[in-house]
Amino acid sequence: MKVAAFRKVHFNAAHRLYRPDWSDEKNKEVFGLCSNPNYHGHNYYVEAKVVGEIDPETGYVIDLKILNEIINNEIIERFDHSNLNEDRPEFKDLNPTGENIVVVVYNLIRAKLDSKYTLTVRLWETDRNYFEYPVSI
Numbered sequence: 001m002k003v004a005a006f007r008k009v010h011f012n013a014a015h016r017l018y019r020p021d022w023s024d025e026k027n028k029e030v031f032g033l034c035s036n037p038n039y040h041g042h043n044y045y046v047e048a049k050v051v052g053e054i055d056p057e058t059g060y061v062i063d064l065k066i067l068n069e070i071i072n073n074e075i076i077e078r079f080d081h082s083n084l085n086e087d088r089p090e091f092k093d094l095n096p097t098g099e100n101i102v103v104v105v106y107n108l109i110r111a112k113l114d115s116k117y118t119l120t121v122r123l124w125e126t127d128r129n130y131f132e133y134p135v136s137i
Helices: 024-035 064-079 098-112
Strands: 002-015 040-053 118-124 130-133
Touching: 002 064, 040 064, 040 098, 064 098, 098 118, 098 130
Parallel strands: none
Antiparallel strands: 002 040, 040 118, 118 130
């Protein structure tokens, strides 16, 4: 019997959508205000969905304290109150779009999570824009 357990957290970070191989004009044309050279910030929300079998001894799919610890160590401590472009090596050569951020967040959590679990991550950039990885089609 598979059940999903969820953990939702938030962090605040600045970023700039920008390709250094493009002119400032092309960056502005493609990324608009998100290409502001002085950066801009978001209050990001991350939701981790962990699917697995219920442990007959504990009644848990996963102890949410463990999931919370993974997310705090790998995501919050790493990204909260940072400039993704300038402070985080994960985005040194990767444009910090919502799509790229959700994949990075997924990979960081996945690396610390027992392989018996299925993981899906959602990242809200705004109340209206969010991203999910992986997707099932």
